[in-house]
Amino acid sequence: MNSGILKYVTSWVILVLIQVLLLNHIQISGLINPYLYILFILTLPFSIPNYLLLILGFLLGLNIDIFSNTLGIHASATTFLAFIRPYVINLISSRDVLELNQTPRISELGFSWFFRYTAIMVLAHHFFLFYIEVFSFNGFLYTLLRTLFSSALTIVLIIISQYMTSKD
Amino acid sequence: MRSLLRFLARNYFFLLFLLLEAVSISLTVNYNNFQRVKFFNSSNSFTASIYEQFNAITSFFSLQQTNAELAEENSRLRTQLEHYKQTFLPNDSIAPVAETADTTLSQYDFIPAKVVNNSFTKQYNYITINKGSNDGIKIDMGIIGPGGVVGIVTSVSKHYSTGPTILNKRWSVSAKIQHSNYFGTLAWNGLDPKYARLNEIPFHVKMEIGDTIVTSGYSDVFPEGIPIGVIEEFDHASGRNFFDISVKLLTNFANLSYVEIAKNNHLEELIDLQKLNTYE
Numbered sequence: 290m291n292s293g294i295l296k297y298v299t300s301w302v303i304l305v306l307i308q309v310l311l312l313n314h315i316q317i318s319g320l321i322n323p324y325l326y327i328l329f330i331l332t333l334p335f336s337i338p339n340y341l342l343l344i345l346g347f348l349l350g351l352n353i354d355i356f357s358n359t360l361g362i363h364a365s366a367t368t369f370l371a372f373i374r375p376y377v378i379n380l381i382s383s384r385d386v387l388e389l390n391q392t393p394r395i396s397e398l399g400f401s402w403f404f405r406y407t408a409i410m411v412l413a414h415h416f417f418l419f420y421i422e423v424f425s426f427n428g429f430l431y432t433l434l435r436t437l438f439s440s441a442l443t444i445v446l447i448i449i450s451q452y453m454t455s456k457d
Numbered sequence: 458m459r460s461l462l463r464f465l466a467r468n469y470f471f472l473l474f475l476l477l478e479a480v481s482i483s484l485t486v487n488y489n490n491f492q493r494v495k496f497f498n499s500s501n502s503f504t505a506s507i508y509e510q511f512n513a514i515t516s517f518f519s520l521q522q523t524n525a526e527l528a529e530e531n532s533r534l535r536t537q538l539e540h541y542k543q544t545f546l547p548n549d550s551i552a553p554v555a556e557t558a559d560t561t562l563s564q565y566d567f568i569p570a571k572v573v574n575n576s577f578t579k580q581y582n583y584i585t586i587n588k589g590s591n592d593g594i595k596i597d598m599g600i601i602g603p604g605g606v607v608g609i610v611t612s613v614s615k616h617y618s619t620g621p622t623i624l625n626k627r628w629s630v631s632a633k634i635q636h637s638n639y640f641g642t643l644a645w646n647g648l649d650p651k652y653a654r655l656n657e658i659p660f661h662v663k664m665e666i667g668d669t670i671v672t673s674g675y676s677d678v679f680p681e682g683i684p685i686g687v688i689e690e691f692d693h694a695s696g697r698n699f700f701d702i703s704v705k706l707l708t709n710f711a712n713l714s715y716v717e718i719a720k721n722n723h724l725e726e727l728i729d730l731q732k733l734n735t736y737e
Binding site: 315 | 481
């Protein structure tokens with residue numbers, strides 16, 4: 290259990306650093322800005338208590354906010370992400386999925402399940418994030434484009450990272 | 458009472474979610490109040506030193522371009538210096554300008570600083586630099602880069618300071634058209650980081666594409682005449698009294714390594730003087 294916690298602490302630190310030092314500086318025509326750090330929330334174990342899930346989501350977002358001077362924006366988006374996680378998992382998986390596996394990873398659940406899971410979660414998070422950031426529906430289409438393009442890149446990065454970190 | 462507790466216990470997930478969302482949204486909405494709490498922004502020494510160490514590695518890769526930009530700025534300043542020498546000094550004078558000029562007379566001092574973090578992809582972009590209160594940086598000083606106006610300092614720690622750049626919808630700067638001296642407000646609309654908009658220029662003003670936009674000097678933040686951008690296109694929407702002007706920014710925010718902080722030596726004097734007006 291202890292090594293499990295250590296693993297999550299390490300992945301928190303690494304994901305936050307990758308996000309604020311590298312990905313926040315990626316810009317493709319002002320449109321695309323991937324947010325890989327939410328992978329942390331995605332890969333928490335199925336058995337995590339709901340309150341802990343929400344609090345971790347909030348703190349992770351706040352952590353990113355402090356680094357990027359966007360106080361509250363990422364915190365609200367990751368809290369939202371943590372909130373919908375149990376519902377999304379219930380929606381797309383049969384009961385034996387939850388009984389036979391411990392963490393939502395590609396190595397345990399296969400590509401198809403993980404892709405559906407990631408796509409729904411990333412789209413929901415990015416949609417929430419980009420509209421909270423703009424804080425208006427002015428330029429609705431432009432923000433929608435940013436959401437879709439950035440989501441696509443985040444999903445690709447998350448899938449790649451799954452293959453890079455899987456042990457087999 | 459018991460049914461209330463049961464309600465809370467049954468719905469705690471949703472209620473906790475609402476609580477955390479309420480905290481986050483209020484942080485966002487009250488941003489300006491929290492901005493001065495150093496813990497919450499990237500001028501706090503922990504975040505800033507992480508940025509600086511990483512920057513020490515990455516800046517190595519852009520040395521060549523940084524060098525070229527600084528050399529270019531050098532030569533531009535040298536040209537201006539020659540121009541001033543010829544205008545203001547008699548030809549037979551041997552005394553170099555530096556010796557004759559009394560530094561206490563100049564209104565602005567410039568403090569060089571290195572950029573340790575800078576964003577340009579968000580709606581509210583900020584810059585963090587490696588000079589802070591120990592180096593004499595104070596809140597509301599202007600940040601100037603090789604291309605011209607960059608931003609303003611809004612938060613200072615001992616060794617670092619941070620603040621919004623032009624690419625931040627919460628900040629705007631007083632600007633004028635260089636050759637006609639008509640002034641307006643330059644602000645960013647959150648779309649393309651290469652362009653900003655100049656507002657409040659009345660319809661009768663003559664202008665051309667390519668005209669330079671500079672700071673007006675009406676604020677205490679920037680000296681007059683610091684370049685900001687050039688007019689890319691302008692348009693007069695029917696029924697409006699003002700032009701709709703798109704300005705191509707001269708600062709390349711994607712590659713910004715060194716900046717200068719404009720320190721207004723007359724600031725206290727100015728503030729004292731303007732106080733007299735408000736107490737009347």
